[in-house]
Amino acid sequence: MGTKVNIIVGSHVWAEDPEIAWVDGEVVKINGEDAEIQATNGKKIIANLSKLYPKDMEAAPGGVDDMTKLSYLHEPGVLQNLATRYELNEIYTYTGNILIAVNPFQRLPHLYDLHMMQQYKGAPFGELSPHVFAVADVAYRAMINEGKSNSILVSGESGAGKTETTKMLMRYLAYLGGRAATEGRTVEQQVLESNPVLEAFGNAKTVRNNNSSRFGKFVEIQFDKQGRISGAAVRTYLLERSRVCQISDPERNYHCFYLLCAAPQEEVEKYKLGNPKTFHYLNQSNCYDLVGVSDAHEYLATRRAMDIVGISTQEQDAIFRVVAAILHIGNIEFAKGKEADSSVLKDDRSKFHLNTTAELLMCDPGALEDALCKRVMVTPEEVIKRSLDPYNATVSRDGLAKTIYSRLFDWLVDKINSSIGQDAKSKSLIGVLDIYGFESFKLNRISSEEDLGNPSNVRAPPPSSVVVPSPGAVQSPFLGQPEPAPVLLPSEADSAVGNKAIIVYTRRNRREIDKNTMDPSSSKVKLTPSSTQGLRRSLRIKKRMQGFKQATAASGSTDPPTIQTYIDLSRSASPCPPISLKSLVHTASNICGINMKNDALSSLLLSDDSDDGPDLMMVGVGDPSSSRPLDG
Numbered sequence: 072m073g074t075k076v077n078i079i080v081g082s083h084v085w086a087e088d089p090e091i092a093w094v095d096g097e098v099v100k101i102n103g104e105d106a107e108i109q110a111t112n113g114k115k116i117i118a119n120l121s122k123l124y125p126k127d128m129e130a131a132p133g134g135v136d137d138m139t140k141l142s143y144l145h146e147p148g149v150l151q152n153l154a155t156r157y158e159l160n161e162i163y164t165y166t167g168n169i170l171i172a173v174n175p176f177q178r179l180p181h182l183y184d185l186h187m188m189q190q191y192k193g194a195p196f197g198e199l200s201p202h203v204f205a206v207a208d209v210a211y212r213a214m215i216n217e218g219k220s221n222s223i224l225v226s227g228e229s230g231a232g233k234t235e236t237t238k239m240l241m242r243y244l245a246y247l248g249g250r251a252a253t254e255g256r257t258v259e260q261q262v263l264e265s266n267p268v269l270e271a272f273g274n275a276k277t278v279r280n281n282n283s284s285r286f287g288k289f290v291e292i293q294f295d296k297q298g299r300i301s302g303a304a305v306r307t308y309l310l311e312r313s314r315v316c317q318i319s320d321p322e323r324n325y326h327c328f329y330l331l332c333a334a335p336q337e338e339v340e341k342y343k344l345g346n347p348k349t350f351h352y353l354n355q356s357n358c359y360d361l362v363g364v365s366d367a368h369e370y371l372a373t374r375r376a377m378d379i380v381g382i383s384t385q386e387q388d389a390i391f392r393v394v395a396a397i398l399h400i401g402n403i404e405f406a407k408g409k410e411a412d413s414s415v416l417k418d419d420r421s422k423f424h425l426n427t428t429a430e431l432l433m434c435d436p437g438a439l440e441d442a443l444c445k446r447v448m449v450t451p452e453e454v455i456k457r458s459l460d461p462y463n464a465t466v467s468r469d470g471l472a473k474t475i476y477s478r479l480f481d482w483l484v485d486k487i488n489s490s491i492g493q494d495a496k497s498k499s500l501i502g503v504l505d506i507y508g509f510e511s512f513k514l515n516r517i518s519s520e521e522d523l524g525n526p527s528n529v530r531a532p533p534p535s536s537v538v539v540p541s542p543g544a545v546q547s548p549f550l551g552q553p554e555p556a557p558v559l560l561p562s563e564a565d566s567a568v569g570n571k572a573i574i575v576y577t578r579r580n581r582r583e584i585d586k587n588t589m590d591p592s593s594s595k596v597k598l599t600p601s602s603t604q605g606l607r608r609s610l611r612i613k614k615r616m617q618g619f620k621q622a623t624a625a626s627g628s629t630d631p632p633t634i635q636t637y638i639d640l641s642r643s644a645s646p647c648p649p650i651s652l653k654s655l656v657h658t659a660s661n662i663c664g665i666n667m668k669n670d671a672l673s674s675l676l677l678s679d680d681s682d683d684g685p686d687l688m689m690v691g692v693g694d695p696s697s698s699r700p701l702d703g
């Protein structure tokens with residue numbers, strides 16, 4: 072959408088450029104609706120007048136630390152300001168109460184040292200240079216002054232720096248909260264120490280980031296009446312399950328699979344593993360190694376981190392047995408059976424992997440085979456057992472692998488939480504939500520939406536006697552917890568908002584911000600019908616996911632789950648209830664922040680006073696490596 076300003080010959084403008092996103096220049100001629108622009112890079116451009124944006128010729132040479140000070144708050148203006156500041160090593164910029172961070176891709180220790188923390192402690196928001204500590208400080212002070220919990224949301228595309236930002240926020244909160252020590256280790260240390268375990272099982276190499284978190288994380292820092300840290304908890308959600316079975320070049324599956332293949336020889340033999348190239352779940356991509364990373368070394372480091380978070384050696388063995396079993400499951404192949412639409416194990420190799428899987432999962436191989444090749448449908452009248460053709464048996468196999476893996480991940484998170492120590496009686500908490508945001512892909516490969524949104528896709532039939540080892544009780548980390556902000560999956564990339572924006576705001580001043588920023592004349596990004604649909608879809612997915620998680624927990628968490636349990640769970644998610652417009656509006660406001668322009672939605676937002684939930688701040692982070700426009 073262009074800006075309605077009078078563009079005449081001699082105007083300085085921004086025009087879109089296919090390579091560098093935006094190029095500035097001077098209008099030299101106007102022919103009807105088209106303008107001819109002499110760009111500063113020497114090019115001559117013809118562009119429609121409605122696609123031109125005015126350039127502020129009096130902009131401060133070093134940019135402005137708050138984008139509301141810009142004469143024109145439009146996409147090229149915002150990007151230009153961020154780029155100017157980035158050149159000067161200023162990676163943080165406000166937009167009102169919103170903080171935008173641009174990934175520096177280099178260590179800037181002076182930005183995060185103790186001296187810096189002392190500076191920001193208690194300083195009024197906006198008095199000092201924009202900084203992530205200022206956001207944490209506001210959240211903490213609001214919590215103390217109002218006695219209410221608060222949350223900070225960190226969002227941005229993969230590799231933008233969300234995890235790093237989350238760590239900085241936690242460090243600063245630990246500094247403010249008095250660094251309460253438990254057994255000599257601070258809560259912050261304990262949360263950080265659990266990172267290698269979570270990363271081994273929840274992170275993978277993607278095209279954008281060698282160590283990309285493939286799950287959302289909500290870290291709760293709990294405080295007592297005096298505002299001192301009294302506990303912490305990590306909640307995770309939306310693990311990208313599809314990655315367990317499906318990867319594309321040059322990405323990798325979850326790190327733990329490669330680590331285990333690089334384990335000491337006796338362990339590799341114990342689990343009947345070998346070269347990662349021999350496993351279907353790993354060899355769909357040609358990428359096996361990470362530059363500068365030794366999987367063998369990381370395996371030992373992960374084992375050590377597990378020791379630290381209190382996972383016993385016996386439990387560690389059970390965990391890696393499940394990891395190995397998943398690799399073997401992936402190598403079970405099917406061929407057509409004698410009967411129509413039936414399947415059998417393809418060859419001796421498949422038999423070997425099925426037997427090994429059964430051995431590792433301590434279950435009956437016959438029951439496992441039956442489970443994969445047949446489907447049981449329970450109707451009110453009868454139980455119908457039907458054979459599956461090779462394609463459906465393969466779907467069934469992959470469904471089982473994904474379900475086992477996600478349950479393992481949930482178990483690990485639960486274990487980490489008991490190790491860190493939660494304070495059930497905490498007075499209030501500050502939550503930091505690290506959630507991947509909007510990513511634009513030519514092809515949205517990730518199928519987690521389908522995976523998670525419709526768990527009934529998992530069609531493994533139930534065997535009767537298969538038992539998967541479970542090192543302990545499994546409980547959904549999601550159940551009974553305050554609902555984190557709604558999630559947009561990468562496939563919602565059609566959203567009309569920039570993936571590099573950072574949004575920070577508190578409930579206290581929300582009205583003010585909303586009123587200021589919903590002025591249509593200052594808004595450039597609209598909530599389009601397609602993005603609205605995207606939001607609705609993502610909310611539906613999340614609701615379904617909750618249903619699934621609740622069903623998981625409700626199944627009874629003390630007994631070791633059988634494969635039947637997994638399968639029942641994967642089918643039991645109740646249909647998604649309709650999403651209220653109010654939730655949608657909240658999501659939209661959270662995501663669109665200052666840019667939202669939709670009268671119906673904005674009036675709803677402004678009239679909304681009923682939400683007593685935690686205050687919300689949002690922080691998004693940007694990626695300087697990309698010169699694409701904000702909406703990709």
Ligand SMILES: Nc1ncnc2c1ncn2[C@@H]1O[C@H](COP(=O)(O)OP(=O)(O)OP(=O)(O)O)[C@@H](O)[C@H]1O
Pocket residue numbers: 174175176177178179227228229230231232233234235236280282283284285507
């Ligand atoms: N504030 C920062 N200072 C220095 N380096 C940073 C900072 N933020 C990010 N980085 C660099 O960028 C890399 C990617 O950041 P990070 O892993 O936090 O991204 P992410 O947004 O969490 O990605 P994903 O969603 O894929 O997990 C880090 O490994 C680090 O090298």
